[in-house]
Amino acid sequence: xxxxxxxxxxxxxxxxxxxxxxxxxxxxxxxxxxxxxxxxxxxxxxxxxxxxxxxxxxxxxxxxxxxxxxxxxxxxxxxxxxxxxxxxxxxxxxxxxxxxxxxxxxxxxxxxxxxxxxxxxxxxxxxxxxxxxxxxxxxxxxxxxxxxxxxxxxxxxxxxxxxxxxxxxxxxxxxxxxxxxxxxxxxxxxxxxxxxxxxxxxxxxxxxxxxxxxxxxxxxxxxxxxxxxxxxxxxxxxxxxxxxxxxxxxxxxxxxxxxxxxxxxxxxxxxxxxxxxxxxxxxxxxxxxxxxxxxxxxxxxxxxxxxxxxxxxxx
Amino acid sequence: xxxxxxxxxxxxxxxxxxxxxxxxxxxxxxxxxxxxxxxxxxxxxxxxxxxxxxxxxxxxxxxxxxxxxxxxxxxxxxxxxxxxxxxxxxxxxxxxxxxxxxxxxxxxxxxxxxxxxxxxxxxxxxxxxxxxxxxxxxxxxxxxxxxxxxxxxxxxxxxxxxxxxxxxxxxxxxxxxxxxxxxxxxxxxxxxxxxxxxxxxxxxxxxxxxxxxxxxxxxxxxxxxxxxxxxxxxxxxxxxxxxxxxxxxxxxxxxxxxxxxxxxxxxxxxxxxxxxxxxxxxxxxxxxxxxxxxxxxxxxxxxxxxxxxxxxxxxxxxxxxxxxxxxxxxxx
Numbered sequence: 001x002x003x004x005x006x007x008x009x010x011x012x013x014x015x016x017x018x019x020x021x022x023x024x025x026x027x028x029x030x031x032x033x034x035x036x037x038x039x040x041x042x043x044x045x046x047x048x049x050x051x052x053x054x055x056x057x058x059x060x061x062x063x064x065x066x067x068x069x070x071x072x073x074x075x076x077x078x079x080x081x082x083x084x085x086x087x088x089x090x091x092x093x094x095x096x097x098x099x100x101x102x103x104x105x106x107x108x109x110x111x112x113x114x115x116x117x118x119x120x121x122x123x124x125x126x127x128x129x130x131x132x133x134x135x136x137x138x139x140x141x142x143x144x145x146x147x148x149x150x151x152x153x154x155x156x157x158x159x160x161x162x163x164x165x166x167x168x169x170x171x172x173x174x175x176x177x178x179x180x181x182x183x184x185x186x187x188x189x190x191x192x193x194x195x196x197x198x199x200x201x202x203x204x205x206x207x208x209x210x211x212x213x214x215x216x217x218x219x220x221x222x223x224x225x226x227x228x229x230x231x232x233x234x235x236x237x238x239x240x241x242x243x244x245x246x247x248x249x250x251x252x253x254x255x256x257x258x259x260x261x262x263x264x265x266x267x268x269x270x271x272x273x274x275x276x277x278x279x280x281x282x283x284x285x286x287x288x289x290x291x292x293x294x295x296x297x298x299x300x301x302x303x304x305x306x307x308x309x310x311x312x313x314x315x
Numbered sequence: 316x317x318x319x320x321x322x323x324x325x326x327x328x329x330x331x332x333x334x335x336x337x338x339x340x341x342x343x344x345x346x347x348x349x350x351x352x353x354x355x356x357x358x359x360x361x362x363x364x365x366x367x368x369x370x371x372x373x374x375x376x377x378x379x380x381x382x383x384x385x386x387x388x389x390x391x392x393x394x395x396x397x398x399x400x401x402x403x404x405x406x407x408x409x410x411x412x413x414x415x416x417x418x419x420x421x422x423x424x425x426x427x428x429x430x431x432x433x434x435x436x437x438x439x440x441x442x443x444x445x446x447x448x449x450x451x452x453x454x455x456x457x458x459x460x461x462x463x464x465x466x467x468x469x470x471x472x473x474x475x476x477x478x479x480x481x482x483x484x485x486x487x488x489x490x491x492x493x494x495x496x497x498x499x500x501x502x503x504x505x506x507x508x509x510x511x512x513x514x515x516x517x518x519x520x521x522x523x524x525x526x527x528x529x530x531x532x533x534x535x536x537x538x539x540x541x542x543x544x545x546x547x548x549x550x551x552x553x554x555x556x557x558x559x560x561x562x563x564x565x566x567x568x569x570x571x572x573x574x575x576x577x578x579x580x581x582x583x584x585x586x587x588x589x590x591x592x593x594x595x596x597x598x599x600x601x602x603x604x605x606x607x608x609x610x611x612x613x614x615x616x617x618x619x620x621x622x623x624x625x626x627x628x629x630x631x632x633x634x635x636x637x638x639x640x641x642x643x644x645x646x647x
Contacts (some may be wrong), residue, residue: 026326034463034468034568035463035467035468035469038469038470038566040468041466041467041468041469041470041566041567042469043469044468045467045468045469105600110625131417160620163620163621167508187616188620189613189620190620190623195470195562195564195568196561196562198563199562200365200609200610200613201613203361203365204358204361204610204613204614205613206357207352207355207357207358207361208350208352208613208614221470224562224564225562228561228562232486233357249472313469314466314467314468314469315468315470
């Protein structure tokens with residue numbers, strides 16, 4: 001925290017001093033949502049780790065990490081990164097595509113290299129590098145796993161996230177994946193990527209449906225709530241739960257061979273680290289990094305779970 | 316005593332008292348019509364247990380609102396108290412061996428924090444002479460940031476060794492009645508007695524209807540007002556004591572919007588937002604109703620998920636409109 005303030009103060013002093021010192025340093029601004037829920041907490045953790053690592057490795061790289069609580073605050077951050085810090089590159093995970101398209105274009109027009117993470121902008125061709133998880137892939141892989149485990153036949157319930165494009169993409173791909181099988185979706189409800197909502201929605205699903213073969217919770221926070229509701233109803237033996245994202249508590253359960261949580265689908269917050277490292281490479285090596293870098297959404301199983309387990313991350 | 320809150324009624328039937336209950340019965344009929352499993356023992360028990368958090372907080376909010384105040388910080392307060400409880404119980408594992416002793420310490424700490432947070436809200440409001448709306452909006456932001464900071468933006472999880480021993484506080488039952496429901500009932504009963512049968516309750520109503528008159532009538536206005544926020548803080552603490560064992564975790568998204576639900580429960584129950592009259596019984600029904608709306612929406616797929624908020628909004632407004640008798644007192 002204080003580091004950030006000192007950094008700001010130092011930057012301010014520098015900009016007053018005509019930034020003679022900063023001329024030889026490459027400045028990379030990183031703008032991400034603040035840690036308001038689990039996944040974003042993981043994002044902040046991995047961003048901080050990557051920033052520290054890059055600054056330690058490359059003395060001529062200066063990283064400025066800013067976090068914002070909503071889209072308009074993030075737009076203000078971008079203005080500051082240009083006017084106060086005059087950044088050479090920007091790595092941004094936009095809150096929302098629409099409101100941030102123009103602000104990012106303004107940064108681009110100041111001559112900066114632009115890396116967009118996870119959520120695309122509303123217009124093509126602004127970013128030099130695009131690093132993203134794969135929402136449709138998460139839905140598809142989830143559908144594959146549930147199909148295989150149920151032998152293409154059974155009754156499932158689905159808990160959705162917050163009504164957004166991300167949720168739509170995942171659910172559409174999932175529904176396309178189970179099409180043509182005898183898997184019946186009893187109902188879908190929004191649990192808003194939240195543990196408490198996951199618990200309550202699942203309680204009600206359990207009251208409603210005497211037979212549930214599998215639960216697609218889509219998200220690990222929701223899955224935590226679902227697990228508790230299923231335990232409370234004493235119905236652990238009749239179903240299994242599939243979440244997604246790669247929260248350490250869930251990865252740990254998969255690693256330990258928990259029957260209730262046999263697998264997880266990855267949507268790693270560490271993708272911000274991928275974006276930061278690739279952007280830095282643009283300035284410290286001859287490796288070309290422009291283009292699109294789409295991460296997979298691998299299935300985490302007891303065999304490979306150890307590779308995805310970060311006990312120190314808050315997520 | 317204020318005459319503003321005189322009953323709107325005809326004969327022995329008093330809408331203000333019976334209105335919330337009628338609305339609740341109406342909602343139950345609707346729920347049963349949509350899905351027969353609504354009336355199953357398990358579902359009713361789920362509704363009552365879930366409504367305990369908001370309900371207990373709303374009992375405290377009844378005092379604050381009756382005395383003409385408002386507390387917007389309760390949701391964030393619940394989150395930060397949960398967080399500190401989890402951190403300290405995990406830390407105490409290196410000190411004590413007994414899980415019960417650790418849980419007892421956690422509960423005492425929670426009560427102390429609730430008392431302190433409430434006292435802070437109350438004292439800054441009364442001594443600082445700042446509107447409660449602003450003070451508690453400020454502390455809401457402070458508490459919310461603190462829990463995010465403590466959790467590093469992630470989630471704080473209670474150690475599994477303690478979780479097992481603590482589980483019964485939410486999942487347990489006494490004579491078949493879930494523990495949270497018993498706590499809710501006891502808190503509501505005590506609240507009812509304090510509000511309706513003690514000098515403190517009378518003073519709350521007097522301050523809410525006219526603070527200047529109350530001051531001239533030798534009511535210790537600042538002391539009573541501060542106490543209402545302390546009562547609110549203690550209620551929040553009790554709610555967190557039964558909330559933490561449910562999922563054994565707290566994060567920055569814990570208790571979001573609880574303050575609005577608690578205030579809504581109080582108003583649906585017939586307490587007037589500008590103060591002067593309070594109804595604990597109505598508050599209890601209001602809290603159960605709010606939980607029930609969400610439950611009914613989960614039990615049916617008739618309504619698009621995207622419209623859940625709209626359904627809740629309509630039911631809340633209609634419930635209060637019926638209770639105020641807005642349909643028959645055209646001349647008011």
